[in-house]
Amino acid sequence: MARIAVIGAGMGAMAAAARLAVAGHxxxxxxxxxxxxxxxxxxxxxxxxxxxxxxLLHLPAVHRDLFVKTGKEALEKCVELVQVDPSSRHVFADGTAVSLPNASRAGVVSALDAALGAGAGERWGDFMGRAREAWDRTRRPLLEEPLPADTSPLAREPYPGLKSGLLRRTPTTLAEVGRRELRDPRLAALLDGYALAYGLDPATAPASAAVLPYMEQTFGSWYVLGGIRALADALHERCLARKVEFVFGAEVARVLEKDGRAAGVELADGRQAEADHVVAAAPVPALYRDGVIGSVGQEPPSAVRTGRVTLCLALRGAREADAAHRTVVHSTDAADERAALAAGRTALRPTVVALRPDDERLRPDGAHEAVTVTATVPVAVEDGWEAFADRMTEAAERAVPGLRERLLWRHVRTPADTLRETGMAEVPAPALAGAAGRLLPSANVSPLPGLYFAGGWAHPGGGLAHSGMSGALVAGLIVEGADFRGSR
Structure with a gap:
């Protein structure tokens, strides 16, 4: 039995902790x-x-596997999962709207044809076929296996592109895919929306980001009754059941080293805890920035420069029975939104995502509604958030009729809140191939023996499913050692 110290109590950290505890550590x-x-x-x-x-939860199989492998109770015994249908409603700049069914490629094609005109669905369906090729080429190395020492194959673009006529050159960015292959500004906006939802700028995101809509439309979108926080509660309870010890209010100042390997942690108050392995599940750039692992080499600068503004809106009046759970209101000025992301300012007309869960646990009674609205923003912005929140609220009214008249109060969260709570203002993106490797996060094995990286800032990157996989990979590396070849 080894002693293992875990830095941070995020989802990736708890996923690793539960698996390691079950293994007897x-x-x-x-x-x-x-x-x-x-x-x-x-x-x-x-x-x-x-x-x-x-x-929302995507790729629920990751958490189903986690709960099966760490106890007798399955995930659905611990939380109630609801498949969201429609998966999303989209409101485009010209006022056109379309609702996309959950996990139904044929249904999505039909819905797009009906809303955007004949041929739109076919173009999207053909694009999804090419996205599947990129997914098949990268799924195991980017989700299920430790990051290899030689990442050069993953630095190459796996998305095949449309090989016909003048379009034989493989596109290099997601925006280029939308412009050249989808040939409809609304379809291009639909594609851009998936990138923005993961904190990526479509103008710089690699074409391989096509796997993001493929993942959602293939495996579906799920909601946890009580909110995603209920999933964190269930995972924490699973860790406690497996005898994981939690020490809160305990800031780790540095990783201890002995004989050339990690040997424990030292807390900010001077206390030390010896360990045979250390799992650093706090944001890796922050660990380097704050000197927690200062002797472990040089962390390359993060390619992510975006965060999120979140509006928590308390509304009077009941939610309409036919309201969509998730509505994406696309920018009415996509060119300005892209220019704003590039220039480090907020957009005049941002793309926003409105979440309207039909969940009595989130509201005082049936005569009220809790709505969350989010937008992707550059973290370089320091002020003007209330004015930007006004613009977000105005955009969200296209998803929530009469929103401003129904508004009791709103709470605005900015990247500064993310920084205070997690140590980084940015939101980590999922690992993506291509782009010369700049969207490959830190490997799970650090340069210091005995020190491992987990969580959204480590392989395979940000997102609930990806951070859960990071915990599985780290646990496998510690339990099985150098012979570990990935999750099965």
Whole structure:
């Protein structure tokens, strides 16, 4: 039995801790804040409750595997999962709207043809076929296997592109895919929306980001009753059941080293805890920035420069029975939105995502509604957030009729809140191939023996599913050692 110290109590950290505890190890988690969950937070006021991080679950198989492997109770015994249908409603700049069914490629094609005109669905369906090729080429190395020492094959673009006529050159960015292959500004906006939802600028995101809509439309979108925070609660309970120790209010100042390997952690108050392995599940750039692992080499600058603004909106009046759970209101000025992301300013007319869960646990009663609205922004912006929140609220009214008249109050969360709670203002993106490797996160194995990286800033990157996979990979590396070849 080895002693293992885990830095941070986010979702990736708890996923690793639960798996390692089941393997017979003694696991202690050190979290600088007063609670667990990391970016999966909760804001509550006046009987309203809001997720402040992810609002939907994709690739639920990752968490089903986690709960099966760490105890007798399956995921669905611990939380109630609801498949969201339609998966999303989209409102485009010209006022056209379309609702896309959940996990139905044929249904999506039909819906796009009906809303955008004959041929639109076919073009999107053909694009999804090419996205599947990119997914098949990168799924195992980017989700299920440790990052290889030689990442040069993953630096090459896996998306095949449309090989016909003048379009034989493989596109290099997602925006180029939309412009050249989808040939409809609304379809291009649909594609851009998936990138923005993951904190990526479509103008710079590699074409391989096509796997993001493929993943959602193939495996579906799910909601956890009580909010995604309920998933964090269930994972924390699973860790406690497996005898994982949590120490809150415990900021780790540095990783201890002995004989050339990690040997434990030292807390900010001077206390030390010896360990045979250390799992650093706090944001890797922050660990380098703050000197926690300063002797472990040089972390390359993060390619991510975007964060999120989140509005928690308390509304009077009941939610309409036919309201979509998720509505994406696309920018009415896509050119300005792209220019704003490039220039480090907020967009005049941002793309926003409105989440309207039909969940009685999030509202005081049936005569009220809790709505969350998010937008992707550059983290370089320092002020003007209230004015930007006004613009977000105006855009969200296209998803929530009469929103401003129904508004009781709003709570605005900015990248500064993300920085305070997680140590980084940015939101980590999923690992993506192509782009010369700049969207490949830190490997799970650090340069210092005995020190491992987990969580959204480590392989395979950001997102609930990806951080869960990071925990599985780290646990496998510690338990099986150098022979570990990935999850099965």
């Amino acid at each position: 003694q696991v202690a988690v050190y979290e600088r804040s007063a609670t667990y969950g990391g970016a999966v937070g909760r804001f509550e006021r006046d009987g309203f409750a809001f997720d402040t991080g992810p609002g």
